[in-house]
Amino acid sequence: MIDVPGERVVVREPGPADEVPLLTLFGECEDWFVAVTGLPSGPGDVQSLFYALPEGASPDDKVLLVLERDGVVAGLVDAVRDHPEPGAVAVGLFLLAPWARGRGLGRALAESLLARAGQVPLVTAAVPAGWRSGERFLERLGFALDAAVPAPAETGSRWTGPREGGVRRAELRRTGTG
Template sequence: MRLTLRDFTPADEPEVLRLFADCDDWFQAATGHPSGPGDVQSLFYALPEGARDEQKHLLVAEAQGMIGFVDLVVDHPAPHHASIGFFLVPKDLRRWGIGSEMVRALTQRYPAITHVHVRLDEFKPGNEFLKAMGFSLNGQLAVLEIAPRSDGR
């Protein structure tokens, strides 16, 4: 499977809303309610404290159609770090290695990133995935340290 990450465009909104509905388990666990029609638009304004608009990236994962979505803030909370708001894969495609491929694609697209941060909720779906990917879970934060690349990428 060849997976690519590209920037979200307004034309992607209906497909992303379908993905959000399919990932209601995550939304229920993380927010206490299902996703809604305004959730995509609100992502453009949802920034962690100290982040600027130009650091925000909404990404679509594709492999013969859309199969995932990433809400990412680069150079936050520090240079060469990234904060992930969420990382979604449809229920029927989970445990197929797509999340791992999305992480690989993120490291290729943003080679300067050395640490990835994810805020945790106590019972959030995806915490086991984070552990399997090598994230260190510490209270309300999971951090993945990515080895610097010697080839300059």
């Protein structure tokens, strides 16, 4: 359990029984998928979540956390330890159902990830260029955002979609850690 005033919230690792709830979450977060790829979530997105890694990363460094609110999957974070450099954490996917946004649940999920990752000096993330709610969320967490960069033709683990836009890279440098 984590503390979110007025909410019964649990952050945990996903299990086999989470496939259908995660499919539901991905469907609910169509706005995010369209902002990132130009398309809604596809049939294999949940399964690939468990296997997709940046080049050079180890499967042992993968961190997946599910956020439940009152027993319903409301969020998900996918991160990789020791990427893009030793001691860092790279957040690859951070989803929160639209009905769960603006309640402090995203901050609780981010804080849970950081607590599980330990005292890392660098956390990286990306947000779709122009996804203002995501940009504000990262800024409130203390991330510094770069200017938008265009989407590459290949991201390392997959080819980008034909309507995929650019992203803004974000970094959170944590002093007194490491």
